[in-house]
Amino acid sequence: MLTVTVAQDGSGDFASIAEAVLAVPYEEKALVQVGPGIYREKLVCEKKDITLAGAGMDATRLVWND
Numbered sequence: 001m002l003t004v005t006v007a008q009d010g011s012g013d014f015a016s017i018a019e020a021v022l023a024v025p026y027e028e029k030a031l032v033q034v035g036p037g038i039y040r041e042k043l044v045c046e047k048k049d050i051t052l053a054g055a056g057m058d059a060t061r062l063v064w065n066d
Contacts, residue, residue: 001030002031003033004020005020005032005034005035006019006020006033006034006035006039007035008035008039011035012035017034018041021047024047028049029048029049030051031051032050034053034054034055034060035060036055036056037060037061038063039063042064043062043064
């Protein structure tokens with residue numbers, strides 16, 4: 001399983017969730033660990049087997065205002 005990390009401060013593999021999801025090959029099983037922060041992204045994922053794991057309900061938020 002591929003594991004990638006997202007951190008807004010640049011300490012992870014990616015600074016945005018969308019970048020991390022796009023980097024995962026379609027057939028690859030992956031875990032995207034998302035660090036604390038508010039991520040203002042519209043996320044569309046058509047990958048086969050990706051799990052997103054945040055740092056907790058009070059620490060990691062993914063928001064978009066459509």
